[in-house]
Amino acid sequence: MKIILLVFFFIMFSFIFLKFYKYKKAFKKDKSIKFNKSNLYNWMNLTKKERFDLSKKESNSYLKKRKTLLEEIRKEYKIISKND
Known part of the structure; x- marks a missing residue:
């Protein structure tokens, strides 16, 4: 019974860890700048890849x-x- 519980917890932990690892980009700070006339300088301060x-x-x-x-x-x- 203890072995089954250990295996179950191990599977759940690995599943949660992999989900978090896969979607860790969602937790990064998002630079949501839309290009328009008023924020042209903010847009140009971004790197080429970010733009x-x-x-x-x-x-x-x-x-x-x-x-x-x-x-x-x-x-x-x-x-x-x-x-x-």
Whole structure:
């Protein structure tokens, strides 16, 4: 019985440790700067890699927003076409 509990705790500990290790980037301080006229100097103070990463993240979020909007439009169109 004790061996089973030890194995269970070991598996749970390793699972939690691996999850934390995998998502440790989520705990890092996020520099969320959007590029616009008012914060141009803040944007230019970032390194080239940081600017690239931020622009890539913004483009991905914009793409996700467009996809969800397109899905909503398709759902509404299906509902409207079924009613007619």
